Amino acid sequence: MLRESEYGTIEEDGDFFDQISPIHHINKLKAPLFVIHxxxxxxxxxxxxxxIVSALRQKNHPVEYLRFENEGHGLVKLENRVMAYSKVATFFERWLLQEP
Structure with a gap:
């Protein structure tokens, strides 16, 4: 209810939410995905x-997942940011520096 003024309600906008939900568009995804949450x-x-991670893994799509038990919407704690950004750099090296 907190964000209804920004996003709408399930009752009134549920069909639209379903249309734009990323889970309904995973077949369009071509690049590897790194999820941090x-x-x-x-x-x-x-x-x-x-x-999302589970659906991509079932399709054998390249996906990495990093979950932080002590974070909310975004990374606040320094040690978590260091870990996450290091893993992101490794992810980019793996996928962006490959030969075509």
Whole structure:
């Protein structure tokens, strides 16, 4: 209810939400995906991130997932940022420096 003024309601806008939901567009994804999510995210439930990761893994699509139990919507703690950004750099090296 907190964000209804920004995004609308499930009752009135549910069909639109279904249309734009990323889970309904995973077949369009071509690039590898790195998902970073805080388990305490008040805006996007962690289950939604895990649903995307699971669906991509079932399709054998390259996906990496990093979950932080002590973060919310965004990374605040320095040690988590260092870990996440290091893993992102490794991810980019792996996928962007490959020979075509």
């Amino acid at each position: 805080g388990a305490n995210d008040p805006r996007v439930p962690v289950d939604e991130a895990e649903q």
